[in-house]
Amino acid sequence: MTRRVAIPHLFKTLLLLGAVVTTVMPGVSVTGEFPVADKVLIEKSERKLHLLKNGVSFRSFDIALGIRPVGNKTQEGDFMTPEGTYLLDSRNSRSVFFLAIHVSYPNQQDRRNAKRIGVNPGGAIMIHGQPNSPTKSEVYYRTQDWTNGCIAVSNSDMIDIWLMTTDDTLIEIRP
DSSP states (O other): OEEEEEOGGGHHHHHHTTOOOOOOSTTOEEEEEOOOOSEEEEEGGGTEEEEEETTEEEEEEEOBOBSSOSSOOOSTTSOOOOOEEEEEEEEETTSSBSSEEEEOOSOHHHHHHHHHHTOOOOOOOEEEOSBSSOSSOHHHHHHSOOBSSOEEOOHHHHHHHHHTOOTTEEEEEEO
């Protein structure tokens, strides 16, 4: 399957990674052969993100989580990464982080739980790369859970995840 994406600022990076690249228009469209996942599996306790096709993992990546990594997100500002089944539903190539893919948290169950306890469930959960304007060392971002509840990966891993997923890809986040 060929995946077509428009990522102007990644053109040189993709060339360095050996991707098949074609310039189609001034905004630079990229066409390359990449396997496309039908599911993303997050294993919070293992700090791993797996891309799956037909139930088989074909790529795995190290991740960082929210600064309170144990447990399920229940409300805005709790610094926890949600657990459950969601969709990847939109992309932001101009995020304050190096690329960002939105996770459809909160789902109906998350909203019901939050309403039951009288809190806002929050939102804006993403899979993203490193900050475009880092305030900590590279080692910190590589070795610590540092997000507000998102799932963070290295910038090079984020390119792969961006290219090997589509909107509406299922994502399961396990404890």
